[in-house]
Amino acid sequence: MLFVCYPKCSTCKKAEKWLEARGAEFEKRDIKTENPSAGELRDWYQRSGLPLKRFFNTSGNLYKELKLKDRLPEMSEEEQIELLSTDGMLVKRPILVDGDTVLVGFKEKEWEEKL
Numbered sequence: 001m002l003f004v005c006y007p008k009c010s011t012c013k014k015a016e017k018w019l020e021a022r023g024a025e026f027e028k029r030d031i032k033t034e035n036p037s038a039g040e041l042r043d044w045y046q047r048s049g050l051p052l053k054r055f056f057n058t059s060g061n062l063y064k065e066l067k068l069k070d071r072l073p074e075m076s077e078e079e080q081i082e083l084l085s086t087d088g089m090l091v092k093r094p095i096l097v098d099g100d101t102v103l104v105g106f107k108e109k110e111w112e113e114k115l
Helices: 010-021 038-048 061-065 068-074 077-084 108-114
Strands: 002-005 027-030 095-098 101-104
Touching: 002 010, 010 108, 038 077, 038 095, 038 101, 061 068, 101 108
Parallel strands: 002 027
Antiparallel strands: 002 095, 095 101
């Protein structure tokens, strides 16, 4: 299981504690120092069944600075994936990848149901 997170993020810390409390074994990856590639993001997006917008950190400073709320609707999926792969701070976190299950953002109830 791959746990992609930002170590300073309180939600990521909460998710990591949640996983540890359940005895889950996972590989931890810092999204800021090892940003997901376009290929990984494309794969996770397809496996997740989620809308691509869910992969964006819409509350992040960079998202706001780039005015992505207005720009994303005009961009193709491929352009959005390429943009996400340029900076980990654009990506919603944490991301948990376990086989065919891909969870984006930590919602305890959702994680309990899917894991």
